[in-house]
Amino acid sequence: MDRLDYSKGLPERFKGYEIFLERYPEHRGKVVYLQVTPVSRGNVPEYRALRRELDEAAGRINGTYGDFDWTPIRYLTHPVPRALLASFYRLADAALVTPLRDGMNLVAKEYVAAQDKANPGVLILSHFAGAAPDMEAALMVNPHDADDIADALHKALTMPDGERRARWDHLEPDVWRVTAVTWARDFIQALGKARLA
Incomplete structure (x- = not known):
């Protein structure tokens, strides 16, 4: 789940998934990449070009690797209800949260919070x-x-259960x-301490 924005690194993420399918053919037919990207600023030429x-x-990617019973990428450009989005997070074996530059990034935290602690997915x-x-x-x-994205995706999808749970055990308390609220408080405190040059 990302809004359609250059800062989210979506073209790079799609390229990483494409390399993943080429490099690790054992995942073909088994892994579907769901990208939910509601269109924002649809009237801005740069955002139309990104879309x-x-x-x-x-x-x-779908034309190269897909077949009649498997579509490698499901790419949704309309908003998804929060309850459905939470279900997507919970069912996902891995989440790619790969912005080029970002603020707090709640998507990463939402993904971790939605996981089943007995069988959590892996956050990339x-x-x-x-x-x-x-x-x-x-x-x-x-x-x-x-290439880094492709290799991380393979590692996430082949990671032993114990390592997945251990990673989630470390991530979940931080959510x-x-x-x-704490991020905003800390940011305002840092602004208060900053000196004007």
């Missing part, structure tokens, strides 16, 4: 996400490196400790 780029990438997180310092148990990737 066109993603449409073309999804079409290319950009080094440049605002949540990264608080979520070190995630698989960290460079969002500019599609409740570092909230939007």
Whole structure:
């Protein structure tokens, strides 16, 4: 779940998934990448171009790797109700949260919060996400490196149960400790301490 925005690293993420399918053919027919990206700023030419780029990438990947009973990428550009989104998070074996640069990034926290503690999925997180310092148990990737994304996705999907649970055990408390309220408070305190040059 990301809004349609350049900062989210969506073309790089699609490229990482494409490399994943090429490099790890054992996952073909088994892994579906669901990208929910409600259109924002649809009347801005740059955002229309980004949407066109993603449409073309999804079409290319689906055309190259898909067949009549498997579509590699499901790409939704309309809003999804919160309850359905929570279900998507809970059912996902892995989440790619790979912004090029971001603030707190609630998507990473929502994904972790939605997991079943007995069988949690794996969070793949950009080094440049605002949540990264608080979520070190995630698989960290460079969002500019599609090979890194591909390899992390393979690692997440083949990770032993014990390691998945151990990572989630480290991530879950931070979801409740570092909230939007604590982030805003800390940000305002930092602003108060800053000196004007």
